[in-house]
Amino acid sequence: MCSVLGVSTGVQLYTGYNAVSDQHISRTSEDINRALDTLPATLSILDNQIITRRQESELIEILNYLFPAQHYNHSALLFADSTPLIRIDNQRSITNVPQWFQSLITIPEHIEKRMVNNNNYDVGIIEVSASSRWAYTKYWQLFSNTLISHLFLMLAGGCLIYIISKKHFASLQRLTTRAQNIDNLNQAPMPLPEESDIKTIVRAFNKLTYQLDVNFKNQANEAVKLREQAYLDPISGLGNRSFFIHQISSWLDESHKGGLALIQTTLISDYYEHKGYQAGDKLIKQIAARLNEVIIYNDATISRLSRDEFAVLIPNLSSEKLTLLGKMILKIFTNIERNSDIDSAITTDIGLVYNEARLTPSQLLTQLDNALTQAKLTPHESIALIKDPTSHDTLGKQQWKQLLEQAINEDLFQYKFQPATLENRSIYHYEVFTGIQKNKDFYSAGQFLGAIEDLKIGSWFDRHVIVTIINRLNADRTIGPFAINVTNSSIADPSFIRWLDKLLANNTQVASRLFFELQEISCIRNTDATSILCSTIKRHRFGVGIDNYGRHFQSLTYLKEINPDYVKIDYAYTYQLNDQTKSAVLSSICRTAHSLDIKAIATRVETETQLERLSDLFVSGYQGFITEKYTQLEKV
Incomplete structure (x- = not known):
């Protein structure tokens, strides 16, 4: 015009x-x-x-x-x-x-x-x-x-064209926004506009979005099936022996403090013998369901090792709670025995091991077998506990609480930083590891986090660490980015989320240099609270990461809801990469994250051989001793 x-x-x-x-x-x-x-x-x-x-x-x-x-x-x-x-x-x-x-x-x-x-x-x-x-x-x-x-005609014509085209522009704007966020699968279909030409494009976009969503779900389901084939017992739905051993290895490298239980029962063999395989399979599923109901710890691992053996691993569990848990598990089998009409004598034995020493998985499994043998030698109790006699750490929960209060009041925390490196060798972030230095004694987070979670005081600890790191970032613009781990108890605490919202709103200038790392179990078992926390963090443009990615057998579709910047692959998948089945599982779960433009970072990479193998499996980066030794910084 x-x-x-x-x-x-x-x-x-x-x-x-x-x-x-x-x-x-x-x-x-x-x-x-x-x-x-x-x-x-x-x-x-x-x-x-x-x-x-x-x-x-x-x-x-x-x-x-x-x-x-x-x-x-x-x-x-x-x-x-x-x-x-x-x-x-x-x-x-x-x-x-x-x-x-x-x-x-x-x-x-x-x-x-x-x-x-x-x-x-x-x-x-x-x-x-x-x-x-x-x-x-x-x-x-x-x-x-x-x-x-x-000029009058031009103005009048422009106004007329604007009025006529306003609907077209609105439709085009929605179309442009959808095109810019095409990789975000959490979107409802766009409503069809009145304009016939744009309506065709909107239909195409809706079809493309739907297809991307279907492809992601298929990919996530494929990853789950591969994990199930490699690590899942098909009857009980619990982890298998291989999965349990990998979880023990991962736990021993993290904190090595906690409890294990090995359960052996003749009930299953008797069911198979007297009632057939269908009844025996049904019984195994019933036992698995009851174990999942009773063992409510977020980081617990329950596995079926063989036909009549089950095993449980709970990090950071006290010996007293382990003993109590053994009695609860025994009660499960006792109740099932009473309701069965098997005439033969049924025995259920439970071996418990409380560990605080840095052992190998084979040494720990040997202790479990020894505990089970002791339980069989005391049929009147059916439970035997082996407690690590070499432990130097005898603090109880209340002592840990007092130590934590003292560390916060007197600033006894020390911080170590380990880099997470991308494929191009650039530093993506430094993960913050927190310890307490009291006189000559040093306590790592792995030693006291269990007590913190038990006492539901993780928010004290998290608030202190977060404020300390943010203050350090404000004081020095050349450091970072840092990644801070958030405890599960903080995620479930609404007051912590409100506090964090205000803190981040006042410190948006450091948003590009700070990530918050959450455990995968929180995304699965505390989905609503985790979604609220992640929305709060991302609203202020801070980063979000998921740790222990792929550890649990639930669907990976939670990634669409949380939409983190990165995931850290559970150590169970980066260990023994020569196993083709494990490599296929790792590639599949990394590809699922990759399809959402989420970086997949392998943890505990220690050798060049691991690094070379990981580079072919959709891994975006790696973290471990091979990148750089821990960097000790002075107290903040």
């Missing part, structure tokens, strides 16, 4: 200029013709060589009448031989037209001469110079009126 109006304006102004110029000339010609009708009889006196003053005055008056001063710069009468007789000059400046317009547009004055003839005799000459003042005035009026009218 602007182009059309621009061309129209140009044409009108050009045509108007020519018309005014032609009118300027034709007006002069008309005035001279009128003068030639009037002057001949009067100019007969020009035959005389001398004229009187009165005659000269009459001629001047006639010339002023015929050629007004406002239209002519000068008018003159000459004898037939071009001898000057009378000349009237009327030079006037043009005051009603802007000077810039006169400089831009040139309209020259028009000079014209005519012979005056009387009775076929040439008696004199009329010479006039038509002023361009009139032409400038006319053309300025035309110019300004044309511009004003076209």
